[in-house]
Amino acid sequence: MTDIKIEEVGGEKKSLNFIEQIVENDLKEGKNGGRVQTRFPPEPNGYLHIGHAKAICLDFGLAARHGGVCNLRFDDTNPTKEDMEYVEAIEEDIKWLGFEWENVYYASDYFQQLWDFAVQLIKEGKAYIDEQTSEQIAAQKGTPTQPGVESPYRNRPMEENLRLFEKMNSGEIEEGAMVLRAKIDMANPNMHFRDPIIYRVVKHPHHRTGTTWKAYPMYDFAHGQSDFFEGVTHSLCTLEFVVHRPLYDLFIDWLKEGKDLKDNRPRQYEFNKLNLSYTLMSKRNLLTLVKEGLVNGWDDPRMPTICGFRRRGYSPESIRKFVDKIGYTTYDALNEFALLESAVREDLNTRATRVSAVLNPVKLIITNYPEGQVEELEAINNPEDPEAGSHTIEFSRELWMEREDFMEDAPKKYFRMTPGQEVRLKNAYIVKCTGCKKDENGTITEVYCEYDPHTKSGMPDANRKVKGTLHWVSCAHCLKAEVRLYDRLWKVENPRDELAAIREAKNCDALEAMKEMINPDSLNILTNCYVEKFVATMPPLSYLQFQRIGYFNVDKDSTSDKMIFNRTVGLKDTFKIKN
Numbered sequence: 001m002t003d004i005k006i007e008e009v010g011g012e013k014k015s016l017n018f019i020e021q022i023v024e025n026d027l028k029e030g031k032n033g034g035r036v037q038t039r040f041p042p043e044p045n046g047y048l049h050i051g052h053a054k055a056i057c058l059d060f061g062l063a064a065r066h067g068g069v070c071n072l073r074f075d076d077t078n079p080t081k082e083d084m085e086y087v088e089a090i091e092e093d094i095k096w097l098g099f100e101w102e103n104v105y106y107a108s109d110y111f112q113q114l115w116d117f118a119v120q121l122i123k124e125g126k127a128y129i130d131e132q133t134s135e136q137i138a139a140q141k142g143t144p145t146q147p148g149v150e151s152p153y154r155n156r157p158m159e160e161n162l163r164l165f166e167k168m169n170s171g172e173i174e175e176g177a178m179v180l181r182a183k184i185d186m187a188n189p190n191m192h193f194r195d196p197i198i199y200r201v202v203k204h205p206h207h208r209t210g211t212t213w214k215a216y217p218m219y220d221f222a223h224g225q226s227d228f229f230e231g232v233t234h235s236l237c238t239l240e241f242v243v244h245r246p247l248y249d250l251f252i253d254w255l256k257e258g259k260d261l262k263d264n265r266p267r268q269y270e271f272n273k274l275n276l277s278y279t280l281m282s283k284r285n286l287l288t289l290v291k292e293g294l295v296n297g298w299d300d301p302r303m304p305t306i307c308g309f310r311r312r313g314y315s316p317e318s319i320r321k322f323v324d325k326i327g328y329t330t331y332d333a334l335n336e337f338a339l340l341e342s343a344v345r346e347d348l349n350t351r352a353t354r355v356s357a358v359l360n361p362v363k364l365i366i367t368n369y370p371e372g373q374v375e376e377l378e379a380i381n382n383p384e385d386p387e388a389g390s391h392t393i394e395f396s397r398e399l400w401m402e403r404e405d406f407m408e409d410a411p412k413k414y415f416r417m418t419p420g421q422e423v424r425l426k427n428a429y430i431v432k433c434t435g436c437k438k439d440e441n442g443t444i445t446e447v448y449c450e451y452d453p454h455t456k457s458g459m460p461d462a463n464r465k466v467k468g469t470l471h472w473v474s475c476a477h478c479l480k481a482e483v484r485l486y487d488r489l490w491k492v493e494n495p496r497d498e499l500a501a502i503r504e505a506k507n508c509d510a511l512e513a514m515k516e517m518i519n520p521d522s523l524n525i526l527t528n529c530y531v532e533k534f535v536a537t538m539p540p541l542s543y544l545q546f547q548r549i550g551y552f553n554v555d556k557d558s559t560s561d562k563m564i565f566n567r568t569v570g571l572k573d574t575f576k577i578k579n
Helices: 018-028 050-065 082-096 108-124 134-139 160-167 219-232 245-254 283-291 306-312 315-325 337-351 496-506 510-517 531-539
Strands: 006-009 011-015 037-040 071-075 105-108 127-130 179-182 197-201 215-217 234-238 267-271 353-355 361-366 377-382 391-395 398-402 421-423 428-438 444-451 480-488 523-532 542-546 550-556 563-569
Touching: 011 018, 018 050, 018 234, 018 267, 018 496, 037 050, 037 219, 037 234, 050 071, 050 234, 050 306, 050 315, 071 219, 082 306, 082 315, 105 108, 108 127, 108 179, 108 197, 108 215, 108 219, 108 245, 127 160, 160 179, 160 197, 197 219, 197 391, 219 234, 219 245, 219 353, 234 523, 245 267, 283 510, 306 315, 306 563, 315 337, 337 444, 337 542, 353 377, 391 531, 480 531, 496 510, 523 531, 523 563, 531 542, 531 563, 542 563
Parallel strands: 037 071, 071 105, 234 267, 353 542, 361 444, 480 563
Antiparallel strands: 006 011, 127 179, 179 197, 197 215, 361 398, 377 391, 421 428, 428 444, 480 523, 542 550, 550 563
16 A cells, blocks of 8 residues: 555645555545544653654644644553653644644543443443453463463453452552453454453552542543543544554444444554664664663753654754655664755755854954954855845954864875965955964964955955865854764664564663663864854744854853854765674
8 A cells, every 4th residue: 555646736746655545535435424533642651752743743733634623632541651741842843833723632531431342342342350460360361373272360250350340449458459451352363353351450549530530541541532532533643553453443333332433433444664774763762771870861862752852953854855755655674864964954955044163263364454453244044045044244364174184295186275275255245365373293283375355255356266165164253062962862773673672682681772872973172263253133932044164053041141053964974883
């Protein structure tokens, strides 16, 4: 089901993925009264990562395209891991990506309805209380090729099941002592049909309901019913839920047994997850990174969380563009991180303000430029956007330039600054290098040049051809800054598989295995950098291009006293892992 259908939308041809084709067919057949209603159902047990962005774009995009509704529903059925901090962060991330939900719901909104449904199943002989341990239950389920063994509690009287179910929620029963299981088929080839657990005891206060409930529904039991209660028409999940779909449908059939559903019911469809090279996206592992201090919080720019990408300087448009490029299929694949970075460069090229910054400075002195003279030059904010305007930069006798842009003994095809060679200083003059000064250790401390006063940008002689153009900042008119050079957190292409391999080979925990895989060069902090003073006016998260270096943004911790910038991505892919 990976065929792409081409359809004309608003006079333009647009390709439809297989999910969109299914939705359009459902609408043509009049299912659900011609409605489209989706939901995005995250569990509030961590921050959203870029994998969630793929689901968000599909859930909200489908509803918007068909004039439908997409609700936000928090799957809060596991109180031990959930927190309002995560609820608020999830809402912020969805809005930042550019989407708005119609309503906010919680699985906990339906706890009473789900409880009543469970009681109904007990009375109908379709559910029973099992007092076996989790290990015993797992062993009795059998294997995909061998049928399971019925629980010794499977046929206990209905009245006893009801009484014990009430005790599960009264606080009298300890966690793990008993569960409620659906009575389906212990020989079914689909392992999920072998009397799945639908309720368990959790003695931990819930972030919304407090201590009202001690018995909580399992995901497979709560999810489909919540969809039905809300009127969801298309329940979109990732591929691991393919085998859960028959159970999803069965519980909805049981919920409304004896009533004519016709075509008014939610339908589950599955698509592939977003897997990225050099990226680990399990919330459990991300939480370990945060708790163990291997990163600086959930929004560390090396994290694959949406808030991490936001802090690093990614735009929501670039993430949406990337998701659109990789599409939706029915098979899993590992997408290259370079493709995401390419989408970011393409987008930031159209919106980032161009400024000069020197990250590894050496002083450049223009010996024939008048001392004390300062010129104001015009710098275009973004050549890709005529509406972006321009700003003023100062030019003076002493400048900072990149140390890497000077070589005393240069090879023939070196087109930057070297004695006897001309280069252009961007937005300013053509200069010719005349030499340099070194300290007692042989380190270059100053570079000298002379300028041609007739070659200022815009003058007739400015068109004289030189092969190199260098960026700079005026020593007396710039700001000192801290620049954080971020790179990929992992030094292995597929950290998920490598993590499992290391743990098995060394019989170690996830933390120890992750420490082996972390890229030691994932963060390099430069504290002796200089930037144009123009950037002091820019608010946090502003998109910048440091000319000839890469894309950066203003970090949220930046202040007027200490400017901090994060590297978003280089101008081209130069990623390398050092051994």
